[in-house]
Amino acid sequence: MLIDDITRLRLHREDDQDTLDLIRELMDLNVTLVLIGVDIPGSGLMRGSYVDQRTGQWIFPDPERGKSHTAAAATQTSRRFDIVNLDPFDYSTPAGINAFLDHLAGIEDQLRLLRSFEGMLTTGEMPEYLYERTRGVVGLLRRLIEDGCTEAMISGKERLTPELLARTTIQLGDHSDLDPGAGEVPEIPHNVPPTTKPTRKRRGRNTVLDDRGGRTADG
Template sequence: MGMADPAWGENGIVPFLRAGPPPDRTRVEGWRQWQERRSTFIPAPRLTVEEYAAMSPRRRALHDLHRTATHVNMGLLETPMSAKVTKLMRGRMRNNALNFEPGTRDGLMVSGGGYLGKTETACDAAATFEMLWRDLHRQLLPGPVPGTRDLFVPVAYCRTPVRATPKGLCAAVLDFYGAPLPKTLNGMIRAVRDSLRDHRTTALLLDDITRLRLHREDDQDTLDLVRELMDLNVTLVLIGVDIPRSGLLRSGYPDPRTGQWVFSPVKAGKSYNPSAATQTERRFDLVDLDPFDYDTAEGMTAFIQHLAGIEDRLRLFRARPGMLTEGGMPEYLFRRTRGIVGLLKRLIEDGCTEAIESGAEELTPGLLSAIPINLGNLTDRDPTAGEVPEVPTDVPVPARKPRRKGRNTVYDDRSGSVAGG
């Protein structure tokens, strides 16, 4: 009998299959569900070909399904770029949460191209901070009263509407808490303030912020509202595609002493808040989440280490150490994806599916060359805001060189002199 899969429950139940749609992080219940389950996936066990062949047809089909689930749920692999974002976010959220002085809290802007993992990196950092903050809250304050709703929501996550207006942004924040929507703008603004205060929210993540188009009056008023939210003792984290070129920083300038972006006071006019001109300057730290760089030794090393991390999580029977990291494979993968982690993930996922279905059970440039990177019909992304990257095409497949064991050349003279000369 073949090896039992530890991920299978009694009576053949398959717990790695998800029931229902994925959690909606733009609602407080979905955010908590995602936060609690984001690291609980159990990958498929590593089986030998003999153990796999000894399984019943049903067990083999379930194991193949589990392998596919493993490949599409590899999780967030840290990169040097994401580590920089995570460090800055956690430090800023922690410091602001421990600051009990009145006044504006410095915010953060997480910028980068589409499919670079900005949202996942920011959400993971915020979720880790929330776990710490909830643990401290449980130790210092009494728990929720039975029969009532727990009002403690340290982190809120919202997405900027494609057609941004102050009312639309307020509705996105209020929808996260499940709060009722007042009919007037002033009422909605008061409701947002009350929700942030009553739920003791310390960090507010606004995703897709570069959907704002500052040539539209509604978008200008929405940006004014975003800045005013910084006065509510929350760490405002704005996430968007190529923020420096989006126009959002047009009214700001980088402070050479601190490196922070400083915004002039909002001018009185058609903004919803006519007294905004009396407010203090708003400050944001701008951090970029860049793609991998293959032009330097450090960049190549980081990319190959990332590929090694992916390689370790694959469950292909003919996979071998160096399958993704040796020969011409690293450069080929970089050319296919331009070092964009989201495109790399999609290519590896689809390649593994083809490797399992075809029986190849390994990834090669030849197999991957037949796999298009198809991003599908992305109804939740705005291509005009740069949220969908350009996918490279017509990348040549590197020639496959025969393997042979060469001699050790470590001690060869590389000075260019001729022996005996």
């Protein structure tokens, strides 16, 4: 069972405490729970828990009797959690760059722009530009490409280019109910121009053997 936005629970609210107790009761069922959130250790949900040095798992102690009016929650055994961190893509190592390019290739295969081409997202300056715009955050990357595709269709370009994406603003929609302190509102880079590579200065031609004139053929 997947439960998203788990970090929106705030344990100073009684209703949220009851919700967390209900989630913990689900662990008594024959089901695997996957709780998804941003900065779970810093959210307060793991408050009072500790890491078992032998197993590397987080141990979530039993709620103290009287602090919750969910009777079953007060008698349940300690629960163990494995925290899996999904960090943004890394663009500083060959392995990180390859992983980012593989992800872009998967997105590219699903795009249906009329003038798209193989390597549209994975060649030239495009991968580096996409990383600079999103810092490797998957959600921002998805929004940028989606909004860029909309602009490409409206404008008739029907392909994604760094120049087109530079005119595309990443829109997160209404995030008034998100908590910036918990990392739910990512930092969005602004005013990132397309990467321009310096043009090479053309080498001068060797003129040592040029006929500079000044003499007639019979001279």
